[in-house]
Amino acid sequence: MLRLFDTAVGDIVEIVPVTSGRFSMYVCGPTVYDLAHLGHGRYALVFDILRRYLQWRGLDVRHVSNITDVDDKILERAETENRSPWEVASEFEGKWFSTMAKLGVLEPHSIPHATDYVHKMIELIDSLVRTGVAYQGEDGIYFDVSEIEDYGLLARQSLDSLKAGARIAEKDFKRSPMDFVLWKFSGDSSWSWDSPWGPGRPGWHTECVVMSVDILGEEFDLHGGGLDLSFPHHENERAQAEAMHYSFSRHWVHNGFVMVGSEKMSKSLGNFTTLDDLLDHTDPRAYRLLVLQSHYRSPLEVNSQTIAEASRALARLDATYQRVIEAGGDLSGASFSDIELRRFIEAMDYDLDTPTAMARLFELRSLVNQSLDEGRLVEAVSLGATMAHLLGALGLVLREGGGEELPAGVVELLERRELARSERDFDLSDRLRNDILELGFSVEDTTSGPKVRKL
Ligand SMILES: [Zn+2]
Structure with missing residues (x-):
C-alpha cells in the first residue's frame, strides 16, 4: 500500500x-x-x-x-x-x-x-x-x-x-x-x-x-x-x-x-541557472540520481560538488553493470532477487523513500562485485539484473561503457519506446526501434531494460 x-x-x-x-x-x-x-x-x-x-x-x-x-x-x-x-x-x-x-x-x-x-x-x-x-x-x-x-x-x-x-x-x-x-x-x-x-x-x-x-x-x-x-x-x-x-x-x-548555496533556487534571487546549462555538461542521469538520493520533500542542494558526486556514483553503477556482462552473465534470463524486490517496494511505498531505496541498491552493487570477485556468477547475474531492473523502474537506465552518453535524440526515442511498450503498443514500439536504428543504434530488450549499442 x-x-x-x-x-x-x-x-x-x-x-x-x-x-x-x-x-x-x-x-x-x-x-x-x-x-x-x-x-x-x-x-x-x-x-x-x-x-x-x-x-x-x-x-x-x-x-x-x-x-x-x-x-x-x-x-x-x-x-x-x-x-x-x-x-x-x-x-x-x-x-x-x-x-x-x-x-x-x-x-x-x-x-x-x-x-x-x-x-x-x-x-x-x-x-x-x-x-x-x-x-x-x-x-x-x-x-x-x-x-x-x-x-x-x-x-x-x-x-x-x-x-x-x-x-x-x-x-x-x-x-x-x-x-x-x-x-x-x-x-x-x-x-x-x-x-x-x-x-x-x-x-x-x-x-x-x-x-x-x-x-x-x-x-x-x-x-x-x-x-x-x-x-x-x-x-x-x-x-x-x-x-x-x-x-x-x-x-x-x-x-x-x-x-x-543554501538559498532557494528561483529566478527572483538572481541565481538562475538553466537546466540546459547543467544537462549540457553532465550526464542527465546524474541529476536523476541526485534527485533520487534525497527525499522528495527535503531541500536538494545542487552545486558542482553534489553533481560531481552523483556522476561518480552513476559511473560506479554503470561499471558494475558492465562487469557482470563482461563476466559472461546473461542478464535477460536472470531471475530477480525476491528479497530485494520486497525491500525496494517497502522503501518506495513509505512516502517514496528513494534515499533508502538507493542506499540499498548501492549495497546491492557491492554484493554483485563481491559475488563476481568470488566467482559466483549465477548469483552475481541475479543480483545485477535485480539492481538494473529496479533502477530502471525509477527511470535510471544503466549502460555499458561506463556511462558513455547517447545522443539526446536516441534517448528521447528510447523513452518514447519504453512508454509505448509499457502501454503494450507494439506497433509504435517497432516503429521507434526502426527510428533508433536509422540513427545508428541497435536496441535489445532485456528484463533489466533496453540495451543500446552503437552499430
Ligand atoms: Zn496549477
Whole structure:
C-alpha cells in the first residue's frame, strides 16, 4: 500500500485510488516565458519517478500536466522583445519539452494548454459570480476567500493568520487581502478574450481547476507540484473546486526546493541557472540520481560538488553493470532477487523513500562485485539484473561503457519506446526501434531494460 505525505492532511496517509488499479495525477506544468531552471527539473523528475514507480507496480497511470501559455510574464517578455505573446509561449514550450526529453522525463499523457480552455474558465468564473462567491473589482473579477470555510488548509494556516501576514498590496475594493483575481480586465492590451465582463485574460489559478476536471473528472487521485505552489496557487484552485462542489483531488503532494548555496533556487534571487546549462555538461542521469538520493520533500542542494558526486556514483553503477556482462552473465534470463524486490517496494511505498531505496541498491552493487570477485556468477547475474531492473523502474537506465552518453535524440526515442511498450503498443514500439536504428543504434530488450549499442 503506497503512502504519501498529503499537504492537506499534514501527514503521511494511505493512498487509495479513486478507481482500483488506476491512478490519475495532475501536475502543474510550466509557465512558458523562460528556460527551465533546476527547480523545474526537480519537480519534473520527482513526479516522473512517482509515475514510473506506480506503473512498475502495475497501476494504469494517467498523468496530466499543463502548459500555462497565458500569463503576464509572457506578455511582459513579448512587449520587451517586440514579439507576439503566442510566439514567446510557443518558443519556450518547445524548449521545455526538448529539455525534458534530455532529462528522460516521460511525456504526460495529456498536455492541456490554458489558451485552449479560456471559454471553460469563463464558464466557471461566471458560475462563481452567479453564486456570489466571486465579485467584480476595479480591475477584474475576484474570488471571495471568506466563502470557503477552511481556506488556508494547504498553507496549514487559518484565514485570520494568513490575513495578518498578508504582504499583498492592498486594493481598496477587495473584501479581503487574500481574495485573488479570476479574470483580469485587459485595459489597453491587445492580448485578450471576450467575456461577460468585457475583454480580458484569466488569472493563473482557474486554468488547472478547469483542465484537471475536464480531463480527469471531478474526482481524481493526486494534484502535485513544487512546494512553492501549495500556497497560494493550489489553495486557490482548491477554493474554486470547493465552491463548485467538486470532490477534486484526493491528495496534494509537493516536492521540496532546490537550494544553491543554501538559498532557494528561483529566478527572483538572481541565481538562475538553466537546466540546459547543467544537462549540457553532465550526464542527465546524474541529476536523476541526485534527485533520487534525497527525499522528495527535503531541500536538494545542487552545486558542482553534489553533481560531481552523483556522476561518480552513476559511473560506479554503470561499471558494475558492465562487469557482470563482461563476466559472461546473461542478464535477460536472470531471475530477480525476491528479497530485494520486497525491500525496494517497502522503501518506495513509505512516502517514496528513494534515499533508502538507493542506499540499498548501492549495497546491492557491492554484493554483485563481491559475488563476481568470488566467482559466483549465477548469483552475481541475479543480483545485477535485480539492481538494473529496479533502477530502471525509477527511470535510471544503466549502460555499458561506463556511462558513455547517447545522443539526446536516441534517448528521447528510447523513452518514447519504453512508454509505448509499457502501454503494450507494439506497433509504435517497432516503429521507434526502426527510428533508433536509422540513427545508428541497435536496441535489445532485456528484463533489466533496453540495451543500446552503437552499430
Ligand atoms: Zn496549477
